[in-house]
Amino acid sequence: MMRAARLFGPADLRVVDAPVPRPGKGQVLVRVIAYSPYGTDVGTYLNRHGRYVSSYPVGIGADFSGVVESCGAEVTSVNPGDRVTALALDHCGDCANCVSGRTNLCLDPEFAAPPRQICCEEFVLVSARKLAALPDEVTFEDGAMLAGIVDALNAYEQMELSAGDCVAVIGVGAMGLSAIAAGRALGIEVVALGGTGKRVEIARQLGAVAFGISAHGEDLAALVLKDGPGASPAIIETTATDWGIAQAFAIAAPGGIVALTGGGQLPLTSWDVVNRELRIVGVRCGHHQNQALDLIACGKIDLKGTVTRRYPLEEVADAFALLAGEGARDVGRVIIQIGDA
Numbered sequence: 001m002m003r004a005a006r007l008f009g010p011a012d013l014r015v016v017d018a019p020v021p022r023p024g025k026g027q028v029l030v031r032v033i034a035y036s037p038y039g040t041d042v043g044t045y046l047n048r049h050g051r052y053v054s055s056y057p058v059g060i061g062a063d064f065s066g067v068v069e070s071c072g073a074e075v076t077s078v079n080p081g082d083r084v085t086a087l088a089l090d091h092c093g094d095c096a097n098c099v100s101g102r103t104n105l106c107l108d109p110e111f112a113a114p115p116r117q118i119c120c121e122e123f124v125l126v127s128a129r130k131l132a133a134l135p136d137e138v139t140f141e142d143g144a145m146l147a148g149i150v151d152a153l154n155a156y157e158q159m160e161l162s163a164g165d166c167v168a169v170i171g172v173g174a175m176g177l178s179a180i181a182a183g184r185a186l187g188i189e190v191v192a193l194g195g196t197g198k199r200v201e202i203a204r205q206l207g208a209v210a211f212g213i214s215a216h217g218e219d220l221a222a223l224v225l226k227d228g229p230g231a232s233p234a235i236i237e238t239t240a241t242d243w244g245i246a247q248a249f250a251i252a253a254p255g256g257i258v259a260l261t262g263g264g265q266l267p268l269t270s271w272d273v274v275n276r277e278l279r280i281v282g283v284r285c286g287h288h289q290n291q292a293l294d295l296i297a298c299g300k301i302d303l304k305g306t307v308t309r310r311y312p313l314e315e316v317a318d319a320f321a322l323l324a325g326e327g328a329r330d331v332g333r334v335i336i337q338i339g340d341a
């Protein structure tokens, strides 16, 4: 048996005994070392708008690192003892998009719906195709904070941003901080927008010019357009909230490009897009796992300073109570320490 976090209802997270899963064909059993929650996990924890969970109990977590415990049949890419991290999405490996490297846009219908990876437990099953070995320079905690970097690198590639360009990052949560770090690593000038607490300071430490807000829901447009850097040619929206998406389009310059990472109804009409010649790109995770690991290994991305709290697995409910409450405004990344390295 193993210890595993399970949600029994919204905000009802417990650590229980569960059987250790066995790897099937193409699967790897990973002993989890570190897990770092981000916004989607908090959405799952609260089951916001009933969108994330249809039945309980259910596991939680997505961004993690660990050590390969055992491999199922036909797994040749990793071996027991390897230090690994995992992409968010699985893929077929054979279709035109996979062959061209865009594995996050796999054309195989089997991988069209995002399968829910869970990781907040001592042992987790992972498709071997999702795994990458951690370079020696990349710690387990680094390897558990990869998803936001992968998303941001995908966004910057699609927006064709490079050194000397400017981007506005909406939101300074886990995803926003990762987008700042990834942008700075590429030499992009970053303006970070949002946040009501110490997260704004962390954004500045990562190299962004950061503009906090005084209260949730405050309109950024006046701040940015009148007192700040002005309308933005490129924006990455990291909050996946109605507020964040509205801000992104409000501050977009004519001809600007907006990268979206999630959310609901767009707050503009097709005519608005036409009249301002806006471009909109979707960011469906990313395939930039190796680029992210290289940037961490060479020291260009370092999120260690963003970690403000660590909890053992048995106290994961306390971590989520913090992340789902008002106190989250002063919290950077949280690490759940699940196993010993």
Ligand SMILES: [Zn+2]
Pocket (backbone or CB within 6 Å): 091, 092, 093, 094, 095, 096, 097, 098, 099, 105, 106, 107, 108
């Ligand atoms: Zn494919």
